[in-house]
Amino acid sequence: MASSSQAISETHFSRSADGDSPVQHRLAFHGPTSMAISWNTYEAVQTPTIRYGFSKDALIFSARSKVSTTYPTSRTWNNHVIVEGLLPNTRYYYKVKSSSDGSDKSKGQDQVYSFKTPRLKGDRTPYTAALVVDMGVMGSDGLSTTVGKGAANPLKPGETNTIQRLIAEKDSYEFVVHPGDLAYSDYWLKEVVQGYLPGNISAGPELYEKLNEEFYDQLQPVTSEKPYMVGPGNHEANCDNGGYKNYTESICPMGQTNFTGYINRFNMPSAVSGGQGNFWYSFDYGMTHYVIFDTETDLGLGLVGPDELGGGANDNEGPFGATMNAQRDWLIKDLRSVNRKLTPWVVAAGHRPWYISAAAKNLCQPCQQSIEPILIEYGVDVVLHGHVHAYERTAPIRNGTVDPNELNNPSSPWYIINGAAGHYDGLDSLATPRANFSRASIDTLYGFSRLIFHNETHLTQEFVSSATGQVMDSATLYKKRK
Missing domain, CATH: 3.60.21.10 (Metallo-dependent phosphatases)
Incomplete structure (x- = not known):
């Protein structure tokens, strides 16, 4: 057996996070003024929510959905929110609020990330x-x-x-x-x-x-x-x-x-x-x-x-x-x-x-x-x-x-x-x-x-x-x- 391999054990299968803590964040363009933000949790989320803004210290806007899905054998739920009405080619800061009861009190959700919206169609910037x-x-x-x-x-x-x-x-x-x-x-x-x-x-x-x-x-x-x-x-x-x-x-x-x-x-x-x-x-x-x-x-x-x-x-x-x-x-x-x-x-x-x-x-x-x-x-x-x-x-x-x-x-x-x-x-x-x-x-x-x-x-x-x-x-x- 390869020395780089590890034994499969309960530890090997352990979760990387607990409950409604967000993991595996994923972004996708969703039109010229929208961004789809997805992440996973180990519990179902009642109201997946994104806080966002132009500064990481002022996340004054929010977007939410009811999309928290799973499937047989999956250990996690996939949560999806589409943030709309964004300015093009602009840096936004965001963090996930995905508590299972719909509140903002879930743990492990203080990490702030950022994304940049797409350039408008026709923009010739390299x-x-x-x-x-x-x-x-x-x-x-x-x-x-x-x-x-x-x-x-x-x-x-x-x-x-x-x-x-x-x-x-x-x-x-x-x-x-x-x-x-x-x-x-x-x-x-x-x-x-x-x-x-x-x-x-x-x-x-x-x-x-x-x-x-x-x-x-x-x-x-x-x-x-x-x-x-x-x-x-x-x-x-x-x-x-x-x-x-x-x-x-x-x-x-x-x-x-x-x-x-x-x-x-x-x-x-x-x-x-x-x-x-x-x-x-x-x-x-x-x-x-x-x-x-x-x-x-x-x-x-x-x-x-x-x-x-x-x-x-x-x-x-x-x-x-x-x-x-x-x-x-x-x-x-x-x-x-x-x-x-x-x-x-x-x-x-x-x-x-x-x-x-x-x-x-x-x-x-x-x-x-x-x-x-x-x-x-x-x-x-x-x-x-x-x-x-x-x-x-x-x-x-x-x-x-x-x-x-x-x-x-x-x-x-x-x-x-x-x-x-x-x-x-x-x-x-x-x-x-x-x-x-x-x-x-x-x-x-x-x-x-x-x-x-x-x-x-x-x-x-x-x-x-x-x-x-x-x-x-x-x-x-x-x-x-x-």
Whole structure:
């Protein structure tokens, strides 16, 4: 057993907080003048409340809701409040008041955090966003100096991991985009079977939730202050890595199937963008329009999403749209409505790639059939993916053909695949030789991406090493605007 692993015990399962003390704060943009604030408690909350203001010493405003939800096997309640009527591009300070009886007297709620509201659509001020994909628990229950059997690239002793680097570098970006594979709480089974964590299958429900809580505790210094815009990946689908150990309901009980935890934990801006839950939605930030799409379900055209195939009886992963083509119809309508004079840049993010130097099994051809023609038709500039645990930057490409202009005013989308954030199974090795569309790739370093929007014509993407903070790859896209 790995020396970095700890025994599963009552202490191992202990709560990180008691009762109505707020933990795991998470922010999300919810329109140009609103912010969704979410957090967890170990008791139901009667009236989740946020106190906020322009100074941490004068939290003179309040917002509240009745949204405190849980699900079978969860050890916590997810509380959500939308703070509305905010000024754009403004720093606000806030703290949670989540007492179970609706009062302000609950303990552990004196911590004041801050957030900055989004820039108005059309604002040309330069800014930077961060991209991470495929990031799980760090430390003794996840990625450490030991990785799963057959996996590669354990952390070196004392090496800075991606969550630590995001915390250290959080002044260098304004929000985080994480399109899929969050926490890897479903890896509890693989880690037990491989002997990394002691225990047995009967401990699954508790282990799954414990790993989930641990991840969001670790990420709290980022998500309490930076909007955390997420999308679904395959590791949100159920509790056993999609059938690692012959999926059965006895392994994954109700509450840990069909994206249940993911649905309850987040509050993405689908209601204000016409999308669907936390699965597909859009938002604007300054000179950029972002669309998050779902590669796991609801592909439309009669195509079956990867997770709609199901891991076994009662898995039933989606669909979530009311009609077969719900996501496609929304994506077309959303992109068609973009005013490129206000938001010249359009960025799309979905979990599974269809262009990467990897085995065919890692390419989502149904996703490509459904989504790529829409991205091409409406002139999407950049497409962000993960799923494969490595980094690759492609040339702009459409229908398998490299754009002859490369990064000098191409008419095709530019693909950034960065699934190198890190989890228990380390990194994947990319194919050698690389695909003809590959322009840079790294499969031996953990890291995240920074997207730097200089103005309406120039955008730089950087791959940042988690270990050192050094920029290991950088390229700039130029688009001539009318």
